[in-house]
Amino acid sequence: MAIVASEILTRLHSIYSAEDLIVNEDELIVYECDGYVVEKKMPEIVVFPTTAEQVVETVRLCNEFDLPFVPRGAGTSLSGGTLAVGGGVMICLTRMRQILEINERDRYAIVEPGLVNVHLTQNLKGSGFHYAPDPSSQGACTLGGNVATNSGGPHTLKYGVTVNHVLGVEFVSPTGELIQLGGPLGELNGYDLTGLFVGSEGTFGVVTKIWVRLTRDPAAYRTMLGIFETVSDATEAISGIIGAGIIPAALEMMDQGIVGALEDAFHFGFPLDAGAVLLIEVDGLDVAVDLEKQKIIELCNQHGAREVRSADTPAERQLLWKCRKQAFGAIGRLAPSYCTQDGVVPRTKLPEILDFIIQTQKEFGIRIVNVFHAGDGNIHPILLFDERDADQVKKVIAAGDAILSKCIELGGSVTGEHGIGVEKINFMDKLFTADDVNVMTDIRSAFNPKGNCSPHKILPTAGACGMEHIERDKPGRQAAM
Structure with missing residues (x-):
C-alpha cells in the first residue's frame, strides 16, 4: 500500500498501541462500507482513539502528509456516510464511549461520541x-453518528431530531x-454554529464530546396497534x-412484507393477511392520553381499521417497540x-x-x-436484492433513484435522517x-479548507485527493482510486 509509508506508520505507532491500529487487509475489509452495502472502499489505516x-x-x-481521513462510529449509517472514498485513514470512535457527566438538575449529559x-x-x-432521539438502530448506533447525520427515529414527530437535543459539541x-x-x-x-455542525456528516471535523439535552419522562x-x-x-x-x-x-407504519418477517422472528401475533399496521403511541398526563387514545381508536375505525389493539402492560409495550x-x-x-431509502414527502402525499x-x-x-415514520412523512422503502448479482444491483440503484425523484416531485426531500x-x-x-x-x-470550505476531511460527501463538488466522482451506472458503484 503506497500511501502507508513507513514514516506514517512509525508516527502512528507513537500515538496508538498495536491493538488500536489496523493496517492488515484482512482486518480492514470490515470497514469497507457502512450499512449502505452497494458501495465499498477500504481505508488504508484504521485507528481507534480513546x-x-x-x-x-x-x-x-494526516494534514502533514496530505492524507484524507474520515470519522466512523458503529457503521450503521445507510447512505455511505463513513465510506473511505479517498482511502486514507479512518478514525473509528467506538472506544470513546464514556458518559462523562449526568446533570439532572440542569437537564443535560456530557458523553463521548462512541457511546451507543x-x-x-x-x-x-x-x-x-x-x-x-431514538433511531431504529438505537441498540447499535453511536451518539457521534447521530450528530453527524442529525438522526431522527420513531419519536421525532413530537420530540424532534438530534439537533433539537444537542446543546454543544467539542470537535477536532x-x-x-x-x-x-x-x-x-x-x-x-451569535450564530447557531452547533446547529450548523449537527448534520454535517463528518465534513466539518471529528466529534470528541457532546452535550445533550435530557427530557423528563x-x-x-x-x-x-x-x-x-x-x-x-x-x-x-x-x-x-x-x-x-x-x-x-410516535406514529409508525409497517406493510405486509415487514409484518411477515417480524412475525417469523418474534411471534408477536401479527395478522399475516393485514395490508399494513400502525404503531401509535401518545404520552403525557393520564387524563390527556386516555382522551387521545379514545379519539385515535375512533379515527382508525372511521378509516377502515380491522381492529385496534392496546398494549396494556409495560411488557406488551416493550415487545411492540422491540x-x-x-x-x-x-x-x-x-x-x-x-x-x-430515506425520502420525505408531505403527509398528504403518503398514499401517492x-x-x-x-x-x-x-x-x-x-x-x-415498507416501514417508516408515517407521522412526519419520512418513508423507508426497503429494496431487497442479492448484491452478488450485478444486474440486481443496477435495478436497485435505478429503482431507488426513481423513488427519490418522485419524493422531490411531490414537494419532499431525498433524506430525512440518513444523510446524503x-x-x-x-x-x-x-x-x-x-x-x-x-x-x-x-x-x-471555511471548516474544511483542504477538503481532506470526509472527502466526496454531501456536495457534488466535494473532496480532494484527485478522485473522480462516483459513477452511478457502474455495477456496485465501487469507488476507485
Whole structure:
C-alpha cells in the first residue's frame, strides 16, 4: 500500500498501541462500507482513539502528509456516510464511549461520541429523565453518528431530531484544532454554529464530546396497534389523526412484507393477511392520553381499521417497540441484501408515494417492503436484492433513484435522517439551486479548507485527493482510486 509509508506508520505507532491500529487487509475489509452495502472502499489505516488528544495528533499527521481521513462510529449509517472514498485513514470512535457527566438538575449529559445511543437511555433509567432521539438502530448506533447525520427515529414527530437535543459539541477541526461550540447552556449568542455542525456528516471535523439535552419522562403512555386491510386505509388514518390536531409521540407504519418477517422472528401475533399496521403511541398526563387514545381508536375505525389493539402492560409495550426497532434485522429473512431509502414527502402525499413505490416494484422486478415514520412523512422503502448479482444491483440503484425523484416531485426531500453521504450526491443539484450549493460549498470550505476531511460527501463538488466522482451506472458503484 503506497500511501502507508513507513514514516506514517512509525508516527502512528507513537500515538496508538498495536491493538488500536489496523493496517492488515484482512482486518480492514470490515470497514469497507457502512450499512449502505452497494458501495465499498477500504481505508488504508484504521485507528481507534480513546482521547481527544489522539484525534488531534492523528488529524495533524494526516494534514502533514496530505492524507484524507474520515470519522466512523458503529457503521450503521445507510447512505455511505463513513465510506473511505479517498482511502486514507479512518478514525473509528467506538472506544470513546464514556458518559462523562449526568446533570439532572440542569437537564443535560456530557458523553463521548462512541457511546451507543441506548446505553445512555439505560443509564438514565429510574432518574425520571431520558434522551429523546431514538433511531431504529438505537441498540447499535453511536451518539457521534447521530450528530453527524442529525438522526431522527420513531419519536421525532413530537420530540424532534438530534439537533433539537444537542446543546454543544467539542470537535477536532480538519486543521487539527480542538474547538468547542455551545455547551451546557447551548449557544448563548451569535450564530447557531452547533446547529450548523449537527448534520454535517463528518465534513466539518471529528466529534470528541457532546452535550445533550435530557427530557423528563412522560407521566403515562398509551400504545396501540392499528390493523388495516390496505396500506391506503392506513395512510388515510394517519392523515385523519394529524388532521384532528393530535400529535402522537410516535406514529409508525409497517406493510405486509415487514409484518411477515417480524412475525417469523418474534411471534408477536401479527395478522399475516393485514395490508399494513400502525404503531401509535401518545404520552403525557393520564387524563390527556386516555382522551387521545379514545379519539385515535375512533379515527382508525372511521378509516377502515380491522381492529385496534392496546398494549396494556409495560411488557406488551416493550415487545411492540422491540418488533419495530428490530424490523430491519428481520429483513435478513427476506433477502441476502437490502438497501433502505430515506425520502420525505408531505403527509398528504403518503398514499401517492406508496402507490408509486408499488409501481416501481413492478417496473424493475424487485421486491420492496415498507416501514417508516408515517407521522412526519419520512418513508423507508426497503429494496431487497442479492448484491452478488450485478444486474440486481443496477435495478436497485435505478429503482431507488426513481423513488427519490418522485419524493422531490411531490414537494419532499431525498433524506430525512440518513444523510446524503455518497449515495445521494447526484440529487443535491435537483434539490438546490447552483447558488445554494455554492453557499454550502463555501461553508464547508471555511471548516474544511483542504477538503481532506470526509472527502466526496454531501456536495457534488466535494473532496480532494484527485478522485473522480462516483459513477452511478457502474455495477456496485465501487469507488476507485
